[in-house]
């Protein structure tokens with residue numbers, strides 16, 4: 001399933017992530033998943049949130065650089081080899097993945113949720129759908 | 134190709150050097166006997182008028198600075214008595230006192246001659262009609278250009294600044310062919326014209342004399358496209374005289390300096406050593422060879438450019454100066470290389486990914502100078518991909534390296550973290566001075 005991801009550019013200064021979570025909390029926005037990419041100078045915080053528009057508006061008001069893009073959210077069985085199977089399918093079709101991260105949803109232990117950011121989102125989704133995901 | 138004063142504009146190098154030497158000797162003798170300021174300065178430097186025999190002797194003479202003008206406010210720099218003065222201009226100083234410049238009748242004539250040479254070099258003649266939209270008043274731009282256009286024999290319409298609608302109406306109705314103003318005002322004029330629905334085919338402008346502020350080749354192209362004229366740079370500074378010290382000819386390849394009147398030198402701003410006129414970059418220094426009212430010897434302009442004394446394709450031999458690249462007061466020396474914040478700025482402005490704000494942080498780490506350039510990325514270029522952000526960073530780093538020959542560290546900043554609208558000097562933080 002294609003969903004929206006909200007990314008925030010952060011200078012490497014202490015307390016910046018805290019600022020983001022504070023703004024989201026104050027606006028009643030739930031952070032469902034996140035991952036942080038960083039280098040010595042700056043970081044990019046990517047998040048799946050409960051209300052994209054509200055999150056973007058609140059963060060921009062807080063002077064953060066925010067970008068929104070499509071990612072693929074995928075539910076896979078929580079068992080050995082499940083992720084590997086997905087990766088094999090994508091690799092066979094030449095789908096390049098920029099990055100991905102996993103998160104837990106609810107308290108069911110039967111499945112794992114992953115966020116995939118391929119170079120071409122639509123093409124990746126087609127491949128996944130064709131293969132029953 | 135026509136000249137206003139072919140003898141002087143196309144003189145051989147030998148003849149020019151001889152003339153300049155003669156005039157310099159006369160100038161030094163004149164100020165020694167007529168200016169208390171210069172008599173003291175020359176005596177302190179141990180130089181007497183007879184020590185100056187040829188133009189090469191100029192390096193024996195001390196420099197004059199803007200501070201000298203401030204210290205001798207209002208009339209201490211005058212060499213002629215007030216009875217000989219016919220005009221005073223003043224430029225607003227950033228630190229209180231204005232800078233006063235006095236002109237005798239002959240100075241005004243010489244100035245008008247220089248501007249007539251400029252306008253002729255641009256292809257203007259007595260059939261042209263010019264609107265002069267520099268400020269009339271204390272600023273030298275308006276009245277200076279006005280007298281120059283009249284001296285040429287062309288018609289002048291003294292617009293002064295402001296009142297853009299009336300200006301456009303006169304350009305249109307009077308079918309004016311020339312315009313003198315700042316390049317940014319020319320762009321504003323073109324924009325307003327467009328808004329009023331006036332097409333460039335309805336106007337007859339063919340020559341623009343633009344100066345008073347630094348501008349770029351891109352601005353030239355835009356002005357020429359929008360107004361349908363040829364845009365020429367005219368350079369000057371009020372301390373020396375005003376506009377007309379130099380100007381571009383039809384070749385548009387550097388501005389000719391009327392060096393029989395105003396003698397230029399390029400010096401190293403750090404050591405004050407004279408540099409050759411072969412395109413070597415340094416600080417521009419002027420000596421007014423023929424002024425009476427307030428002649429200046431080796432006046433440091435703090436403008437950075439280079440001089441080329443090769444003859445021009447237009448036939449003039451008068452030395453040419455390149456565009457002003459920056460101010461020597463802003464110059465930074467990093468690992469022995471001269472770097473101007475304006476160079477960094479122009480690189481940032483040329484890349485669409487960045488906001489125009491920036492900050493330079495200079496430091497010395499383990500005896501090695503470092504420069505960090507802090508910039509903000511424009512909102513539409515932020516990305517969730519690290520690779521893309523690093524590519525933006527790399528793009529600036531490489532472009533900068535090709536322009537300033539130094540590898541700077543690029544630090545991408547959050548939006549709004551760099552101050553807007555601060556002076557150039559506040560954009561530089563040199564931590565080396567603290568050590």
Ligand SMILES: [Zn+2]
Nearest residue numbers: 382384445447
């Ligand atoms: Zn020329």
